[in-house]
Amino acid sequence: MGAPTESKRSMWLWILQRVSGAALIVLLLIHMVVLHYMDPHDAIVISEVKIRLQGLTFMIINNLLLGFVIFHAFNGVRNVVYDYTSDPRKRAAVSAVLVIIAIFLFAFAVWAFLPFMLG
Amino acid sequence: MVTFRVFRFSPEKDKKPRYVDYNIEDTCGLTVLDALKLIKTDMDPSLSFRHSCRSAICGSCAVSVNGKNMLACNTQVDALGKSRIVIEPLPGYPVINDLVVDFAPFFGQYRSIRPYLVSESQPPEKERIQSVEARKRYDAPAQCIMCAACTTSCPIVWTDDKYLGPAALTKVWRFVADSRDEITDERLAMVNNEYGVWRCHTMFRCAEACPKEIDTTEAIENLRREVLKRAFSRRR
Amino acid sequence: MLKQSGFGYYVRKIARTWKETGTLAHIVHRVTGILLVVYLMVHIYVVTQASLNGEGYESILKTFRDPLFAAGELIMIMGGLVHGLNGIRLTLFDMGIGLKHQKAMFWAFMVIAVAIWFVGLAIVWPVIGGG
Numbered sequence: 001m002g003a004p005t006e007s008k009r010s011m012w013l014w015i016l017q018r019v020s021g022a023a024l025i026v027l028l029l030i031h032m033v034v035l036h037y038m039d040p041h042d043a044i045v046i047s048e049v050k051i052r053l054q055g056l057t058f059m060i061i062n063n064l065l066l067g068f069v070i071f072h073a074f075n076g077v078r079n080v081v082y083d084y085t086s087d088p089r090k091r092a093a094v095s096a097v098l099v100i101i102a103i104f105l106f107a108f109a110v111w112a113f114l115p116f117m118l119g
Numbered sequence: 120m121v122t123f124r125v126f127r128f129s130p131e132k133d134k135k136p137r138y139v140d141y142n143i144e145d146t147c148g149l150t151v152l153d154a155l156k157l158i159k160t161d162m163d164p165s166l167s168f169r170h171s172c173r174s175a176i177c178g179s180c181a182v183s184v185n186g187k188n189m190l191a192c193n194t195q196v197d198a199l200g201k202s203r204i205v206i207e208p209l210p211g212y213p214v215i216n217d218l219v220v221d222f223a224p225f226f227g228q229y230r231s232i233r234p235y236l237v238s239e240s241q242p243p244e245k246e247r248i249q250s251v252e253a254r255k256r257y258d259a260p261a262q263c264i265m266c267a268a269c270t271t272s273c274p275i276v277w278t279d280d281k282y283l284g285p286a287a288l289t290k291v292w293r294f295v296a297d298s299r300d301e302i303t304d305e306r307l308a309m310v311n312n313e314y315g316v317w318r319c320h321t322m323f324r325c326a327e328a329c330p331k332e333i334d335t336t337e338a339i340e341n342l343r344r345e346v347l348k349r350a351f352s353r354r355r
Numbered sequence: 356m357l358k359q360s361g362f363g364y365y366v367r368k369i370a371r372t373w374k375e376t377g378t379l380a381h382i383v384h385r386v387t388g389i390l391l392v393v394y395l396m397v398h399i400y401v402v403t404q405a406s407l408n409g410e411g412y413e414s415i416l417k418t419f420r421d422p423l424f425a426a427g428e429l430i431m432i433m434g435g436l437v438h439g440l441n442g443i444r445l446t447l448f449d450m451g452i453g454l455k456h457q458k459a460m461f462w463a464f465m466v467i468a469v470a471i472w473f474v475g476l477a478i479v480w481p482v483i484g485g486g
Contacts, residue, residue, distance in 0.1 A: 080385065083278060
């Protein structure tokens with residue numbers, strides 16, 4: 001058995017999982033405060049939701065939140081799968097599928113919100 | 120009286136493991152290893168288990184006692200405070216017979232990480248000098264007796280057979296922390312992958328299982344920080 | 356030789372030792388994490404309906420005002436708090452902080468999670484309780 005070889009990607013994904021986790025704590029706090037506490041009544045009317053979602057700051061925060069949360073979630077699932085199988089081919093296949101789903105989900109959400117973001 | 124519920128599996132006779140109860144009337148002063156030897160000599164000579172030194176040095180007799188890995192030889196039966204004690208082989212590795220498991224994966228991973236001092240420079244005339252402080256850095260991991268109590272306690276090891284596991288990773292840390300070792304860079308590279316330090320989820324099971332009280336979880340965390348330091352100091 | 360590995364073995368074995376604090380913290384982190392991924396998918400679907408299908412969104416929101424769904428949301432918030440606070444605990448270990456006090460840290464962070472949950476609930480209660 002030769003010495004194990006290095007994979008920088010494993011390190012970067014680990015670092016990003018920590019960074020995105022820390023960012024999520026801040027962003028989710030803002031998300032919750034803005035949506036439930038600043039103006040505590042139900043967002044049942046579409047026009048109010050629209051007004052909330054506009055504005056550059058909120059747009060940036062929202063998209064950052066979306067990006068970080070999708071990365072953190074899917075890299076988390078990847079970690080779970082990697083714990084339960086050591087086969088490099090199975091691992092690579094699962095990774096590929098997760099990357100595709102994550103990118104699709106992010107693109108779909110951004111696309112769905114475009115009309116709001118553009119006003 | 121203490122009942123010892125012992126895991127039995129004979130590859131010739133059994134398809135599944137079975138549990139057999141053995142009662143020992145007086146357990147005063149008895150270690151788990153003493154109990155196993157008593158069962159073998161007085162009750163059932165077919166029972167298989169590994170042991171050698173009886174003094175927590177050889178690392179042969181690690182077993183699972185009531186679900187926790189420990190050395191049979193330095194565990195007092197009465198100190199467990201239970202009237203029924205379940206003794207099973209170390210988890211994770213294949214069972215050869217009764218309490219004897221196959222250590223091939225353990226030593227395979229151990230050998231892969233070059234578990235010895237490597238120095239490519241000209242050796243000094245006498246010994247390689249090391250200060251007392253420098254020696255202290257790896258005092259704890261140098262105590263390892265390779266009983267595999269830590270590695271087999273790790274659930275990731277049970278499902279990911281390529282994960283290096285706490286014993287091999289702690290050994291890497293032992294040499295990374297050793298001022299005389301000259302291949303720190305290579306050592307940090309070999310744990311920086313999908314089967315290395317990043318697979319650890321800090322459950323602390325390994326550190327709790329270690330009969331030598333080595334903080335193996337801390338060793339893995341130390342290694343991670345060394346890997347990160349190396350990665351970020353080399354770009355610049 | 357008798358195999359002692361694989362997912363089934365893992366589940367059976369961990370079911371017997373889940374009471375170890377470090378193991379419990381790991382299981383809690385993993386289960387809340389998976390639940391949050393499922394919640395994230397549902398959440399993105401519901402919220403995007405606001406943009407894609409206004410009427411559909413309002414009818415979905417009405418469903419979500421059902422006490423059962425409200426309770427579900429509150430449980431997910433607890434899940435998020437537990438996952439986030441244990442995440443802080445794990446990151447502290449990575450920075451070399453608190454490894455010797457991991458058990459006390461887990462319970463302390465869980466108490467903080469429950470406290471934040473109750474404070475948050477108390478603030479929104481007039482809205483969701485009266486709505």
